[in-house]
Amino acid sequence: MTQVLLPGLLPSDAAPPGWTALALSPLLVLVGVTGVGKSTALATLGGPAGQVLPDRREVTDAVMIRSLSAGPVTDREERFRLTARYREQHPGGMAQALGGLAADPQVWPGPLIFDGLRGLDEVQYAAQHYPSWRFVSLHAPDVVRVRRLLGRADHFDRVEVQLDAAPLLQQLQALTGSAAVFWPDDLQQLAALAQEGHRPDDILAKTRIVLSERLNYDPAAARAALSALPPERVLDLDTVALSPAEVAARLEAWR
Structure with missing residues (x-):
């Protein structure tokens, strides 16, 4: 794996003794596409009750795009194209990229939160390969x-x-x-x-x-896959039907 330029994170096979493999950590993972209300969820989950890891954009830049591009890529559609190329070799996509990292416990003592996963392949990979991970599934209509x-x-x-x-x-x-x-x-x-x-x-x-x-990730399929998990591993939140206060209350009650 390409050397990762993120604070306190390295590929598991390059991490010093004592670092924690994220694959084995009890991560709380937000699942949802852009605009479903993940920021509201993070505002509730972060702070003293949890540490938010570098987000999907940062991990994408450090692990996925850095291995496929000569420099930074800011155009969203080009980023989707590059991450699709990454998934051709790594079918778990972001889940596989994140699960391949280890964290310095001095920097990341936890509990750890990650924003986030998208699409069927990522959530299936995460659910099957990382049994310690739990998921908050957020959704809203495309309009x-x-x-x-x-x-x-x-x-x-x-x-x-x-x-x-x-x-x-x-x-x-x-x-x-x-x-x-x-x-x-x-x-x-x-x-x-x-x-x-x-x-x-x-x-x-x-x-x-x-x-x-939406052409790269199917949120409905991801949500359906997560619904098959036991309730202690997944919380499903409709961020249109629920107000921000209700989202926060359900998160607090579940975690």
Whole structure:
């Protein structure tokens, strides 16, 4: 494995004696695609009650992309392409990358929390290979996820888009995978976001991010796989039906 440039983390086969293999640690792992409410969950789980490991983006950069690219990659769609290449050789994807690391107990005494896993292959791999890991599965409809991306102003949420003279609805309909992910009414709702003050190019870009992610990871399949685990290993949270306070309360009661 490529040497990992993350604080207090190394490949297990290169770690000094006394370091803790994450594969054997009782990790609490958030599962969900972009915009499902993982930040709300982390706000509850972090602090004195738990240490949040470097997140998916950081592990992706240090383990996956660093082995496939000559430099940093910021475009979300290009990152999806590179991580897909990584998964061709490592079918467990992020679960396999994370499980191959060991932690310095002086830096990471725990309890440890990771944000996060996505898709069927990752959760199946994690559930089967790392029996000490527990999972918090978060989900929200794709239209809600686009709206949340528009509202959070994260510099990471960017792709290159070329807005043309066609109506926004037509451009949304023309996006690769659009018809497979969104119902016609969904696309109407997304186009109508321009009337709420959102820039059309931003709506198009955030929709492309959601589409690219959905074409690489199937959240419904991941959720179904997790539902087969015993209840002490998985907590399922609908972040639309539940308020942030209710999400926090259920997390506190479960963990």
